[in-house]
Amino acid sequence: MKNQPFKIAIASGKGGTGKTTVAVNLHHFLAAEIPESIMLVDCDVEEPNDLLFYPDAEKTGQEEVTRLVPEIRTEACTFCRKCVDYCEFNALVVIPPVEFAEVNKELCHSCGACSVACEYGAIVEKPEPIGSIATYRSQEGAELMEGTLKVGSAMQTMLIRSLKKKARGKTSLLIFDSPPGTSCPVVATVSDADYVILVTEPTPFGLYDLQLTVSMIREVGKPFGVIVNKSGLGDDGVYRYLEEEHIELLGEIPFEQAYARKYAEGALLSDIPESVAGRYHELAGKILAQREAAGHKQGVRSGYPGNGSPKR
Amino acid sequence: MIKEITILSGKGGTGKTSISAALASISSNAVFCDSDVDAADMHLLMHPEVQETHDFAGGRTAEIDPQACTGCGICMDHCRFDAISANPEGTYTIDPFQCEGCRLCERVCPEEAITSHLEMNNHWFVSRTRFGPLLHATMAAGEENSGKLVTEVRKKARDIARESGYGLIINDGPPGIGCPVIASITGTQGVLLVIEPTLSGYHDAGRVVDLVRSFEVPVWAVINKSDINETLANKIQGFLKKESIPLLATIPFDRRMVESMIHGETIMEYAPDSPPSQAIREIWGILND
Numbered sequence: 001m002k003n004q005p006f007k008i009a010i011a012s013g014k015g016g017t018g019k020t021t022v023a024v025n026l027h028h029f030l031a032a033e034i035p036e037s038i039m040l041v042d043c044d045v046e047e048p049n050d051l052l053f054y055p056d057a058e059k060t061g062q063e064e065v066t067r068l069v070p071e072i073r074t075e076a077c078t079f080c081r082k083c084v085d086y087c088e089f090n091a092l093v094v095i096p097p098v099e100f101a102e103v104n105k106e107l108c109h110s111c112g113a114c115s116v117a118c119e120y121g122a123i124v125e126k127p128e129p130i131g132s133i134a135t136y137r138s139q140e141g142a143e144l145m146e147g148t149l150k151v152g153s154a155m156q157t158m159l160i161r162s163l164k165k166k167a168r169g170k171t172s173l174l175i176f177d178s179p180p181g182t183s184c185p186v187v188a189t190v191s192d193a194d195y196v197i198l199v200t201e202p203t204p205f206g207l208y209d210l211q212l213t214v215s216m217i218r219e220v221g222k223p224f225g226v227i228v229n230k231s232g233l234g235d236d237g238v239y240r241y242l243e244e245e246h247i248e249l250l251g252e253i254p255f256e257q258a259y260a261r262k263y264a265e266g267a268l269l270s271d272i273p274e275s276v277a278g279r280y281h282e283l284a285g286k287i288l289a290q291r292e293a294a295g296h297k298q299g300v301r302s303g304y305p306g307n308g309s310p311k312r
Numbered sequence: 313m314i315k316e317i318t319i320l321s322g323k324g325g326t327g328k329t330s331i332s333a334a335l336a337s338i339s340s341n342a343v344f345c346d347s348d349v350d351a352a353d354m355h356l357l358m359h360p361e362v363q364e365t366h367d368f369a370g371g372r373t374a375e376i377d378p379q380a381c382t383g384c385g386i387c388m389d390h391c392r393f394d395a396i397s398a399n400p401e402g403t404y405t406i407d408p409f410q411c412e413g414c415r416l417c418e419r420v421c422p423e424e425a426i427t428s429h430l431e432m433n434n435h436w437f438v439s440r441t442r443f444g445p446l447l448h449a450t451m452a453a454g455e456e457n458s459g460k461l462v463t464e465v466r467k468k469a470r471d472i473a474r475e476s477g478y479g480l481i482i483n484d485g486p487p488g489i490g491c492p493v494i495a496s497i498t499g500t501q502g503v504l505l506v507i508e509p510t511l512s513g514y515h516d517a518g519r520v521v522d523l524v525r526s527f528e529v530p531v532w533a534v535i536n537k538s539d540i541n542e543t544l545a546n547k548i549q550g551f552l553k554k555e556s557i558p559l560l561a562t563i564p565f566d567r568r569m570v571e572s573m574i575h576g577e578t579i580m581e582y583a584p585d586s587p588p589s590q591a592i593r594e595i596w597g598i599l600n601d
Contacts, residue, residue: 013350
């Protein structure tokens with residue numbers, strides 16, 4: 001039995017609330033607390049930004065991710081249309097009278113049903129790139145992994161799954177920076193997390209999107225807490241909601257124009273203001289307590305004593 | 313001819329919805345469409361009065377009957393989405409959140425122990441607002457097919473525009489560059505990019521430009537919260553120039569943008585003489601030309 005890393009996902013319904021800021025800072029402050037290495041995994045494959053905050057990071061590996069797309073060999077095809085019946089996504093067009101058979105790649109989900117359907121070996125699946133996964137190490141030793149969706153590809157969820165599979169077993173603590181929203185790419189990111197941090201802002205848009213996200217996280221059944229970023233900028237709706245729903249407020253990060261400027265420049269990790277550092281220090285402590293409570297400690301998982309070294 | 317414009321940004325939180333709603337409040341001849349279907353916020357400023365509600369089918373989700381499962385594992389071998397795992401009891405289970413809804417497991421199961429059902433928890437609405445008709449939607453958590461839902465609401469927006477003689481459709485688009493974004497670009501007459509002067513905003517806008525260009529759709533840009541970082545704002549201006557993308561306006565950061573949202577109003581209503589409102593009037597003049 002392999003050791004499972006402790007996995008934290010950072011999500012938000014609304015975009016631009018500060019997921020990346022929290023992810024990058026949490027990575028930094030956790031690293032100061034524990035001896036094991038921590039990997040930050042940028043699951044926002046449509047618009048990955050974590051790396052922008054590590055200008056000195058060096059690439060340590062890269063690989064292309066492909067998906068399988070079917071092609072119909074018309075010379076072997078009997079135009080029986082069984083593949084069309086099997087395809088749930090209307091990606092196949094077969095017109096028997098004119099012996100026409102074609103795959104619409106845009107609609108194909110690469111599930112493989114058509115190749116199982118075909119009894120004549122007329123369907124061949126060929127790899128097609130959907131993006132890439134790269135690993136990086138910063139001068140300070142921070143480990144990063146980033147997925148980048150190929151522009152024009154609609155296979156973001158598949159790339160996120162490949163990325164997470166790749167990250168598993170790399171370190172004993174993983175931080176997943178999620179894409180915005182509440183639909184399938186976000187669920188793919190949080191689905192195997194041990195704890196979810198939701199980042200919101202105290203505005204009506206922030207509140208409404210937080211409510212959507214909370215119902216999604218509750219449905220997936222994950223423990224979670226909320227960080228209110230840019231506090232002082234809006235109203236108290238978010239706070240009232242958290243109280244009514246008995247949701248843990250993990251911390252507040254005040255809105256400061258000077259800090260917003262540093263984010264803008266990608267300089268989040270240099271000269272962190274005392275007020276902000278204190279909040280993240282506290283947050284790191286809370287996350288480690290969550291890990292402890294879940295039975296993860298120094299790579300040892302309760303129930304598997306003696307299997308202490310976090311290998312593979 | 314009806315002109316349809318989609319507002320995009322790549323990065324979330326740059327101000328797409330606030331700007332879309334502000335444009336809505338000046339127009340008198342437009343239909344509005346909230347194409348950010350999984351975190352739709354436009355209704356918070358537009359206060360729609362719902363007139364029609366429609367259901368929209370999401371994906372399918374498969375389920376294994378543990379009584380009928382013999383534990384052969386054929387389903388798991390065929391699933392490409394890692395949605396099926398073995399139980400300690402020797403049978404198999406499907407994780408509904410990993411399930412893609414392709415039904416292959418259902419077809420290969422020799423015991424016919426697997427069934428699937430359509431998720432019907434998505435809805436879209438045709439509403440009346442003080443600015444004109446609004447098309448908007450709500451999606452169930454973790455739902456697929458957001459691209460298809462965008463296509464559906466946009467289609468209805470065009471029907472309404474045609475039937476009632478509106479000349480313009482404004483789509484508030486989703487963040488990112490994935491399937492719902494692709495669905496919000498195809499067939500539009502232009503994309504308005506809302507860029508914030510941060511490294512992330514700049515990086516993300518570049519990827520959206522690449523995507524929009526592949527559809528050969530014209531692009532315009534505005535820089536929002538332009539005074540957060542002037543160095544980056546200048547860099548973005550240089551990028552736009554190089555790409556021959558017209559910069560329609562720069563909108564300075566203004567707390568009244570947030571205050572107007574809290575009041576449930578657009579910036580044009582809340583602070584008509586503020587610098588953001590003036591900039592939005594300029595944008596409107598050019599877009600409506």
